[in-house]
Amino acid sequence: MPNLIILEEKEILAQGLDVSKLPNQEIMKNYFFDDELEMLQQLAKIEHTFSTSEVTLLYPGCGADILTPLLYLEKISPRVGKVRMVCVDISDSFKLMKTILHEVGVTFADIKEAEKKVKRRGEEVVEERVVERIQFYWKGILMELYFHQQNIARFLHEFASFDIYFEKCFRIMKDRMPEYETVIYDKLAQGGLVISDSGFSQVGLEKIEVDSKLSAYGEMIMGRKK
């Protein structure tokens, strides 16, 4: 019987960036099924060199899953210095993500900035909205997390490029979007990395060996764009 994962959203006050705050291993177990966490922690190093020390990661259909991509990121060698993690989901799970981070013992800084966007549909409309992001350290990696409550198909129209594409439990959703994986591959930067628990066998990635058991579908894939 798999264990039960209980997610309860709480109002968490930002306590600021603190590189010394490390995630509590025991509490992290509350957010994974059975031996999933152990398997992820035993993952071999992912040997991959990016051309910059600061990279962008895209995670569509993230739900509240903030921890899994972090466990993969900490395995990348050489270490990445800073990651701009862009999470996209049609449901708003940003508060839940902040709660999980807080519960595992990692503090974060909250940054809110006004953004002006010019929309042209007949006449020009200037739309102003507040964009929130949080910053935290994950085992020495400076993370900058953006959450967009949007359909990934629409989001991709305006999102230029990314260095890492991360996907988990999104197979049924992407199957409804024709050409989804080709669009992702085209937008992935040269030398970029795909980490996904389904698909991407046909887009021309240079495969990196990985245990298929890391995917609930048994089709874990890791690969780089040459």
Ligand SMILES: C[S@@+](CC[C@H](N)C(=O)[O-])C[C@H]1O[C@@H](n2cnc3c(N)ncnc32)[C@H](O)[C@@H]1O
């Ligand atoms: C099965 S859950 C997986 C959540 C997370 N990746 C995990 O492994 O725990 C699928 C997620 O995809 C989101 N979703 C479904 N269709 C979407 C779309 N077109 N664009 C963005 N998110 C979508 C849902 O709201 C849900 O959070």
